[in-house]
Amino acid sequence: MLTPSDDLSVFCASLFASMPRVAQRRWGEVYVRGLVEVPGRKSVRRISERLLGRRADQSLQQFVNQSSWDWQPVRERIAQLVGVALQPRAWVVEEVVLPKSGRNSVGVDQQYSQTLGRVLNCQLGLVVLAVGPRGTAPVNWRLLLPLSWDADEERRARSRVPDEERHSSRWHHLFDALDELTTGWRARPQPVVVDASGSPSAVALIRGLETRGLPYAVRVDGSTPVERLASGETITLGDRLARTAQARGTVREARGGPGPGFRYSTLLIPASGGSGAGAGQGIGLAQRTRKVVVRWGTEPGSVESAWVTNAEGARSPDLLELLALSSRAGRDLQRLSELSGLRHFEGRSFRGWHHHVTLVSAAHAYRLLRRPSVAAGRPSPQRPASGRTAADHVECLP
Incomplete structure (x- = not known):
């Protein structure tokens, strides 16, 4: 249930300060609280019924799929919080595979998953994970649009895919995500750990990382x-x-x-x-x-x-630690998917996909920052100036 002024409310108030509307910030807290507290499948309907005691799924669905709030400042704030608390030693890049039964959700097609080693009907994405001895946290995401979506105007229109979003190589998406982290958000660069085995463009990946001056x-x-x-x-x-x-x-x-x-x-x-x-x-x-x-x-x-x-001058134990972090990141991503509802997204829009994965990052960051071993290394989020929380009032978005 919603509890006024608890630490999750304070956390969400700090995280969602960039959202221009009060209602958006309130629904953001409801959704994150649902991802944290609702057991089992974290559908919009189950979240609204369990937390609000009534059917508010239409309003919550609208917040995730259609509302105009910008996910980038929220991700930037998450990256800041986990960067301080985790003191990460690497950015590990993982493929995100979201199996789907239909074909109308954004980016869905019969696609080959490098992680699973087979073709399936799914959405594919990339996630950059900040990884250190204290834990793992997703800090940036990219959705990989299949080539078939470039000319499919009907599906693009239904999923509200922006005109500039087109099929591109996964390394192009990765460079974009890394540039946003280092240049846009001024995050401290970390060694980039990525599996490019089986990729014919591994050389292009390595050159792109070196051009950016990133260790890898x-x-x-x-x-x-x-x-x-x-x-x-x-x-x-x-x-x-x-x-x-x-x-x-x-x-x-x-x-x-x-x-x-x-x-x-x-x-x-x-x-x-x-x-x-x-x-x-x-x-x-x-x-x-x-x-x-x-x-x-x-x-x-x-x-x-x-x-x-x-890192030709690095000691072998340091390099082996990087490889160990890569193995850990894959396991942590799997647990994150199960605990925070990554695969439970029911929307179909481009904006909705990015909103959902951002809110999943928020829910995971909240869990992570509450661990005693992590909490000692982080600053406390500021309370909202008004002191009001989602428990005070939840209204439909205009």
Whole structure:
């Protein structure tokens, strides 16, 4: 039930201060409270009936799907709060998969999920997670529109997709989200950890991160080009790993790393030159050295994963900690989805999708900041000047 002046009300008042209408701020608190307190499926109807004791789902649905409030200042405030409290050590990028039964929700199509390794009817998105020893929190989101939506004017109109929103590569969306964090919100840059294995554009991802001056650890596969010899021959990561596997004394076993029995090697990819038509291809061609951390499988010479990083001077334990944070982020995102209703969104609009994931971030941040181990490191949100909360009055949006 709604409780006047409790800490969730104070938290929401601070978070939603950018919303121009009082009613928007009140409905924002109702929705976040529902995501926090309502057990099981967190549908709009169940939230309104359980918290308000009456059917107010039409008004709540309107707030999420149609109301004009801007989600960006809310995300910025969440990023500020969790940045102070968590002291994150990485921004881990994860794919968001939201299965759907119909085809009219924004961005829905038969799409391949890298996470699940199969094609399904779903929405796909990206989330940037701030991850540290104290926990994990989503700080920015992007919806990936399929190419089929670019020319489907009927579905675009029904879902109110802005004209400028078109299909683009996932790395383009990632760069946009990172630029918003670092340039727009002036968040302290963190090492970007992202799985690009299986992506034909892993090189473009790495170059984009380096252009922005961001530290990174990018998981790649064996076909990724890493060097070009003077003869013009391209050396792939798989070629380099095959040579490393034949070497003696290069494999180590991590202690307290990403998992028990983590056998790894590190190798340097030297900066290489190159000129002519082939210059500029392969990540080894930029004038800098990179390090590769390789996790070996149980079979001789088999590779479980390989990560390229520009932190060539970093100690191996620090790099292994980054990889451990990546594994943790995936598990935390799964728990977040279950606890905070990420997959329970019933709306169909572009605006509604972004509103919902932002409010999910708010609900998760509230839970996270209440943990004793986290609360000690955060400032207290300011109380609203009026002292009024959603418990005082809930009205329909005009």
